[in-house]
Amino acid sequence: MPIPAAPSQPSADGSISRSELALATRNHGMPLEAMRWDLTPPGLHYLLIHYDVPLIDPGRWRLEVGGAVRNPLTIDLDGLRERPRVGVTSTMECAGNGRALFSPRAISQPWLLEAVGTAAWTGAALSDLLEEAGLEDDAVELVFTGADRGFEGGIMQSYQRALTRTEAMGSDAVLAYEMNGSPLPPQHGYPVRLVVPGWYGMTNVKWLTAITGVTEPHRGYQSATAYRMRAHPDEPGTPVTRIVPRSLMVPPGVPDFFSRHRIVGTGPCLLEGRAWSGWEPIEAVEVSVDGGDAWHDADLDPAPIHPHTWRRFSFTWSPSTGDYELRSRCRDAAGHTQPDVAEWNVGGYGNNGVQRIMVTVVDTER
Amino acid sequence: MPIPAAPSQPSADGSISRSELALATRNHGMPLEAMRWDLTPPGLHYLLIHYDVPLIDPGRWRLEVGGAVRNPLTIDLDGLRERPRVGVTSTMECAGNGRALFSPRAISQPWLLEAVGTAAWTGAALSDLLEEAGLEDDAVELVFTGADRGFEGGIMQSYQRALTRTEAMGSDAVLAYEMNGSPLPPQHGYPVRLVVPGWYGMTNVKWLTAITGVTEPHRGYQSATAYRMRAHPDEPGTPVTRIVPRSLMVPPGVPDFFSRHRIVGTGPCLLEGRAWSGWEPIEAVEVSVDGGDAWHDADLDPAPIHPHTWRRFSFTWSPSTGDYELRSRCRDAAGHTQPDVAEWNVGGYGNNGVQRIMVTVVDTER
Secondary structure (H helix, E strand, O other): OOOOOOOOOOOOOOOEOHHHHHHHHHOEOOOHHHHHOOOOOOOOOOEOOOOOOOOOOOOOOEEEEEEOEOOOEEEEHHHHHHOOEEEEEEEEEOOOOOHHHOOOOOOOOOOOOOOEEEEEEEEEEHHHHHHHHOEOOOOOEEEEEEEEEEEEOOEEEEEEEEEEHHHHHHOOOEEEEEEOOEEOOHHHOOOOEEEOOOEOHHHOOOOEEEEEEEOOOOOOHHHHHOOEEOOOOOOOOEEOOEOOOEEEEOOOOEEEOOOOOEEEEOOOEEEEEEEEOOOOOEEEEEEEOOOOOOOEEOEEOOOOOOOOOOEEEEEEEOOOOEEEEEEEEEEEOOOOEOOOOOOOOOOOOOOOOOOOEEEEEEOOOO | OOOOOOOOOOOOOOOEOHHHHHHHHHOEOOOHHHHHOOOOOOOOOOEOOOOOOOOOOOOOOOEEEEEOEOOOEEEOHHHHHHOOEEEEEEEEEOOOOOHHHOOOOOOOOOOOOOOEEEEEEEEEEHHHHHHHHOEOOOOOEEEEEEEEEEEEOOEEEEEEEEEEHHHHHHOOOEEEEEEOOEEOOHHHOOOOEEEOOOEOHHHOOOOEEEEEEEOOOOOOHHHHHOOEEOOOOOOOOEEOOEOOOEEEEOOOOEEEOOOOOEEEEOOOEEEEEEEEOOOOOEEEEEEEOOOOOOOEEOEEOOOOOOOOOOEEEEEEEOOOOEEEEEEEEEEEOOOOEOOOOOOOOOOOOOOOOOOOEEEEEEOOOO
């Protein structure tokens, strides 16, 4: 099939190709000022769609739970809604967030910093459903299949990702049919998606149609080929799993339209942002305002109820006129810290290197 | 102020700069498969934010109607909601849609094709409000001011656009507080935006705070400098106003993840899409499937109630295996047609040249 192959190398000067731009105009990040809201307003949550948004008739939608289970289930939307409702508020981030800031960068969706969002998801507990289906003793993983189909890495495929039996039963994963109190929007997986708090977005399978118990680890493209941390292209690598800690600030002041450079007036300026980790709760955030080695403790809002929901931080900065580089970094309760520069990898995953915001402070008295 | 200036020339090879990418990851187009819905689902409508989304307390929001009016008004949100409700369903498009397909392209938001969406807007009629305020006889234009501020073209500004008195009174413009039956999302202008059906997005001022009658044509940046059609950078140009006709197809089949190249099976394939014009209703759409001069009439769904709402078209295509280039073009009742290639202009506005979809048809029997 003469499908144009993805170029394996970015251009030498770091500029973005037409195909990368086409992905960036379809998918979108969350404008960072949206971190002012605890829950990302509808339409501002980041979005990555591998193929197309499928058009699904909710009356014909079914979830098939099968494979290595004792009691295969076929569940319609009403059936799913009749089960006990559970809710989880969690921060979701694309594993490729920060990809275009690596040098050289992997050729894929060219995220900078904004591929994140926080939502309140409501649905049925995955563990309840798996209890009912009764996993066979030799079921080692669950494969989740979405209704979205496409061609990727030379393979025609439905989007599929797996979770180990332990992760699937032990996590507070939800088969969500509501986002922030409303039915899922089409682009976020209507009518039902998997939400696994703390895991990067690729595991949160949208347009879910099947959950299949398997007795061997899943070798599908999205588990075995994509979403692997590799130092070299020819190694198998390790799987991308939970979200590594990151903090981001709301850029202060007002922007220049084109460069997004910030202009701030003199006087006290509240720097605020959010920090999150898919491993453990955030314990500390520090802010640097001088581009150097001086870091200041930020104030932390009370910890959110769920350990994988972002936590607000703030810091009052009183600059005089001049040019500044603002940074923040965080640490979670497991001791994971956010590096100044993240380790490069082939796929451009997990780039949680610190954000740098360039600011010009001008005299507002004049 | 040492704000990095926007480069005036794109790179020689047409690739996209980091700053253009930053705009593309913030703002987003509508994935074209969303044209399957009459109303664009929340979050899929295109979005262009010049500066930042402002955080507005609805209890403190006021709309000031002043300037060359006999009865200046200060209206709060309850006051606006108590006025007669009017609704309009209209298709909105960014004036810069298609900008990155011009060669050379203007350096700004690098849209390809997707900067469009259709919504049902509800609010108070602009003409009613202006009747109440009583325009002075010498008021020639109304200036609409948003709460969003930023630095653009070397000028610190609040976003402002003007309409002539005739356009403001004669159009069915709405001061909208609902989008598709819900309060406006923050990014679409919460709590109130101006909606002027048929006009490019720049006129639909978001986060509206003031309407000011003026006795001389508005010379603000967004009226006199930006949003002008210019053949040369040093001429004043003519204002960008209403949306020129465009048709777009839902790309058929399934995509390759990276290239977005389409793969379609043999057998009948329904090509469908939408066409719109800000001037007059759409009267005809044609489809080409061979990249040559053969154009086929598409079937048109009944005309929508509002002349500036997109109209659905469809065409059944029965291809054999091979590679194809699909195109569509439309004509409105005023005789405006969609060109194969639009005329270049400095700002990259109004590029309604025909969409080209590359498709590989494969044998589904094997």
